[in-house]
């Protein structure tokens with residue numbers, strides 16, 4: 407069995423090549439950094455593993471750190487079915503898409519703020535604030551405070567965090583105090599029969615499913631998870647796509663000539679540069695897997711990014727970025743996971759990306775890279791942490 411170094415900067419820089427090399431040389435690989443864990447990289451293995459949720463549980467969380475007692479991505483059925491029904495009440499795909507006009511306006515305002523600068527780093531200026539503001543509006547949170555809370559989301563996805571070291575959403579931190587004060591305020595309004603804002607927080611507090619309502623701790627768990635799930639991931643999607651288009655002028659030219667390719671470009675970005683490299687499952691009993699004895703509670707990562715470039719599934723050109731692939735085919739990618747935990751924010755993320763890409767390339771003429779982008783440090787994610795660019799201005 408071959409070892410791999412997920413934390414090697416080269417691994418992140420050329421994930422597609424590295425994933426394909428792993429598929430050829432050792433599709434079930436091992437690393438001991440910072441302790442033993444394994445990776446499946448072939449599309450068919452990732453698909454099978456995700457289906458068998460009874461053996462490969464999510465109950466210890468989707469990260470490398472063991473984290474029980476969560477919601478949605480951190481539970482199996484039957485709790486998981488309850489959680490999804492609840493979140494479906496809070497936002498249906500139709501509700502998410504109804505935010506489009508608001509998002510178009512928000513993105514336009516953001517560009518107004520820096521369009522005259524002529525140069526800058528698109529991560530802090532553009533790709534980071536968009537999903538943060540959108541998720542704040544969706545959840546009913548204060549936009550300023552949410553921006554300050556971003557380091558919390560980063561800490562949770564950082565793979566060096568050893569098991570058990572992640573702060574639970576219920577611990578006493580400025581964030582949890584803020585969530586708690588929001589909940590108290592809403593619950594008081596509700597008790598007084600006052601009209602409540604139409605957002606996810608209200609739905610979580612007022613919904614009754616199967617005769618039960620959520621405790622404060624559960625509401626906090628949902629809010630915390632949605633905040634993390636909806637922010638950093640979408641930032642990576644938008645940044646990755648801008649970067650790939652700037653790096654491949656022929657592909658950008660195709661898009662600028664024919665904007666009907668935009669959904670294809672978003673889908674191809676999700677396939678080629680999956681914002682989440684992979685997520686973990688944990689075996690519920692001792693098992694022999696691909697000839698290796700794995701004791702109960704072994705961590706195995708399903709490499710979505712690898713499944714997305716597996717030549718056996720996609721064909722020999724899987725390692726090429728090509729926005730003319732039909733979106734209907736590209737949509738089979740694993741960027742949003744697969745099976746029972748399939749991402750509930752996928753329609754929103756896709757829409758944010760479409761609006762952002764159209765706006766940035768339409769409004770900033772001759773947008774170009776001025777330096778090498780920096781890869782994000784949290785290795786479970788794949789994307790850029792800084793994207794230095796310049797563009798032409800009238801003055």
Ligand code: HEM
Nearest residue numbers: 468478479635636639640643681742743747749750751755
């Ligand atoms: C490009 C952006 C995004 C990417 C790449 C992404 C990726 C993922 C992935 C890979 C999963 C599966 C987790 C697993 O199998 O363990 C997932 C689940 C989920 N995502 Fe997303 N996500 C994105 C945006 C969003 C947004 C914007 C929201 C909410 C507003 C969201 C909400 C969720 C929820 C609720 C789940 C849990 C589903 C479940 O466990 O049943 N995501 N996401």
